[in-house]
Amino acid sequence: MKKILSMLSIVTFLYAGALDWEHNYEKALQIAQSKSKPLLMMYHARWCPECAYMKEVIFKDPKLSEYMQSHYILVDMNLSKEKPPKGFSYKGVPTFFIISPEGKLTGKIEGAASAHDFLERLKTIR
Numbered sequence: 001m002k003k004i005l006s007m008l009s010i011v012t013f014l015y016a017g018a019l020d021w022e023h024n025y026e027k028a029l030q031i032a033q034s035k036s037k038p039l040l041m042m043y044h045a046r047w048c049p050e051c052a053y054m055k056e057v058i059f060k061d062p063k064l065s066e067y068m069q070s071h072y073i074l075v076d077m078n079l080s081k082e083k084p085p086k087g088f089s090y091k092g093v094p095t096f097f098i099i100s101p102e103g104k105l106t107g108k109i110e111g112a113a114s115a116h117d118f119l120e121r122l123k124t125i126r
Contacts, residue, residue, distance in 0.1 A: 019065055021076040025085060028075040032101040039099040040072035040122070043090055045079040050112035051094045061115035071126065072098075098125050 022028035025041070032039050044051035059065055068074060077084065079093055088097055088105055098107035107125035109118070 019059055019069055019074055021074045023076050025075060025077065025082070028073050029099075029101070029103055032073040032099075035073065036101055037071065037073050038101060038106065038126075039075050039097070040068060041075040041077055041084070041097040041099060043077045043079060043084055043093055043095045043097065045093045048093045054094055054112050054118075058112070058115050058118060061119075064115045064119045067119055067122065071122070098122075 021042075022031065028039055028041075031037075042051075042054070044055075059068070084090060084095075084097065085099075085103070090108075091110060094110075094112060096109040097105060098109075100106050109121050109125070113121065
């Protein structure tokens with residue numbers, strides 16, 4: 001029984017904070033419309049250490065990941081593969097666009113942040 005509980009706690013720890021990212025903006029927008037949720041689009045690059053830090057460390061925070069998953073449709077956009085939607089400008093990466101289900105830009109967060117600060121920014125924009 002102890003082995004089973006140990007395995008369950010390890011699996012729970014490994015998957016806690018795992019986020020479900022869409023990789024197609026149009027598909028994500030359709031999902032956002034059907035669920036009446038805004039999009040949170042992360043625009044990033046593979047060569048960007050701050051982007052990797054956000055994905056590999058910050059987004060694993062349980063409070064932040066739960067908030068992101070429950071309040072947004074998450075979209076992962078790679079700079080080397082996709083351009084942001086027309087009219088969405090950025091100065092650098094990572095840039096996070098908050099987009100209404102109708103496709104209108106309602107907020108933007110530029111740069112990396114701690115889990116606490118990022119969560120507070122999201123709550124302010126919402």
